[in-house]
Amino acid sequence: MIPYEVEYVRAGSVQQALSVLAQNPDAKILAGGHTLLPMMKLRLARPALLVDIGRLPELRGIAVHQDAISIGSATTHAELEASAELKQLAPLFPLAASVIADPTVRNRGTIGGALVHADPSADWPAVVLAAGAEMEIVGEQGARRIPADEFFVGFMSSAVQPDEVLTRIHVPLPAATRVAYRKFRHPSSGYAVAAAAVAIDVVNDGYAWGRIGITGVAEAAFRATSAEALLEGNFTDIADKVDAIVDAAFVDVSPLEDNFADGAYRLALGRVMLKRALLEALEPRG
Structure with missing residues (x-):
């Protein structure tokens, strides 16, 4: 596919990027480019101007603070996968980064670009x-800051x-291990096609609580809040409730359908992925 002609600006700062966006309503932010550029080649997106923020130092890197980890939106998947701080303090991030696409995408694609694009099947x-x-x-x-629960507002939105511009992702500490x-x-x-992220926190007396994120199944990623209520209680009792947790997670979910997976198949995959994630999170550790 031959790309069409488009204007390009490499921003020198976030403020410059905002100024360009304000003056050009048809402009789009370019970070890693692994979503936007293929869409442009297929004419699914036709911005008149690209504003490149992918090399801005202020949007890169991982910083550990007393109560949170701050991740720059232009930080690549590979950087998140390799981060020693995240492996120790917020291991869900490098774990998920390791299964994103392939090494080429992981080395160029950014967490912020993926989040803003809000593909219903993104990790x-x-x-x-x-x-x-x-x-x-x-x-x-x-x-302004927005909780992840309110960030994904619809299909690819x-x-x-x-x-x-999305500048940083703040992960509260202590994070679930x-x-x-x-x-x-x-x-x-x-x-x-379907995926589940599970984070369970256990305090010293064995009391547990957790969160569940589901992607790939519905028109937007969602928290399975009804299922999360069953994660609360004594950690050793959660294993007995796994099937009930899975059932609760997909109540009233309207699944996506495409040529690869119809709705029933996608829901079944979601159930399997969540059950496997729950069992993995609950595995005894020496």
Whole structure:
């Protein structure tokens, strides 16, 4: 497919990017490019101007604070996979990063680009939901934070407005360490036909609570809040409730359908992925 002619600006700062967006309503932010550029080649997206923020130092890197980990939106999947800090403090992130697409995509694609694009089969939405993360969004009027629960507003639609930039993802500490991410990969794209992220926190007296993020199944990633209520209680009792947790997670879910998987098959895959993730998170550890 021959790409069409498009204007290109490499922003020198977030503020410059915001200024360009404000002056050009047809502009699109370019970060890693592994979603937007293929869509442009297929004419599924036709921005008149690309504003490249992928090399801005202020949007890169992982910072550990007393009460949260801050991840720059232009941080690549590979950087998240390799991060020693995340492996120790928020292991769900490197775990999920390791199964995204292939090495080429992981080395160029960014967590922020994937989140803003909000593909219903992307990996990161389930992870940030299970992690209880907050998204920091900046516009010309200032910055605002949105919980992951409110970030994914519909099919391929996020809370980021056309004149705004997602700058950082904030993961609260201490993060859950009993985590798992299970995914059924589409054989062609590597996206999730169905996937489940599970994060269970256990305090000293054995009391547990947790979050569940589901992606690939519905028109947007979602938290299985009804199922999460069953994660609360004594940690040793959760294993006896796994089937009930899985049942509760998919009540009233309207599944996506396509040529690869009809609705019933996609729901069945979602159930299997969640059960496997729960059992993995509950495995005894020496």
